[in-house]
Amino acid sequence: MKQLLVLALSLSCITALGQLKPKAKCPDLYVDVLNGTVNNQKPNYGWAEIKESIPCYTTATEEGKCGPVIIYKDKNVTFYTKRHYIEIGPKFVGKFSIPILGTKRGSLFKSLGNPKMKDDLWDAYDTQYGILILHYDVKGPAGKVNLIQISTESTDSIQLCE
Numbered sequence: 001m002k003q004l005l006v007l008a009l010s011l012s013c014i015t016a017l018g019q020l021k022p023k024a025k026c027p028d029l030y031v032d033v034l035n036g037t038v039n040n041q042k043p044n045y046g047w048a049e050i051k052e053s054i055p056c057y058t059t060a061t062e063e064g065k066c067g068p069v070i071i072y073k074d075k076n077v078t079f080y081t082k083r084h085y086i087e088i089g090p091k092f093v094g095k096f097s098i099p100i101l102g103t104k105r106g107s108l109f110k111s112l113g114n115p116k117m118k119d120d121l122w123d124a125y126d127t128q129y130g131i132l133i134l135h136y137d138v139k140g141p142a143g144k145v146n147l148i149q150i151s152t153e154s155t156d157s158i159q160l161c162e
Contacts, residue, residue: 032097033097045081105145
C-alpha cells in the first residue's frame, strides 16, 4: 500500500514539473496617430500599466540613463515612461491608423497640417495629445519617414533620450 502511494505521488510530481506553460501572447500592435496611442496606451501611462496591457515586451527596466523603459524589440517599439514618449522604429511590426512610415516628407499635410517646428531631418507636429515628431532618412531633401516619436509633452518640455 505504501509503495502504491509513493508511486502515485511520484507520478503527480513528475507531471507537475513537466507542464508546458504558454508564452504571453502578444497582441498585434496598433498605433493611433491622431490619438497618440499604441494599443490604447498613451505615452504618459505608467510603466506597470503598459507592461500589463502589452505583456510581450523584450526588456523592461525601471533604471537606466533614460529612466524606465519598456522595449518591444521584435515590434520595433519603445516606451520611455518617465519621459512620456513612444518611439516607433523603421522595422515596426503592426498597423497604423494613418500610414506614416515610409511616407515622403510633405505628403501628410491633409492628415497632420503644417509642422510646428522643422529641421533638416525632422518635423514636429502639434497634436491634441501633445507632439508627434517624424524623422526622415537622409536620402535627398524629400526623405521618407523612418522614425516616429509620439509624446504627451509639448515641443518646449519634451526630453528625448539620446
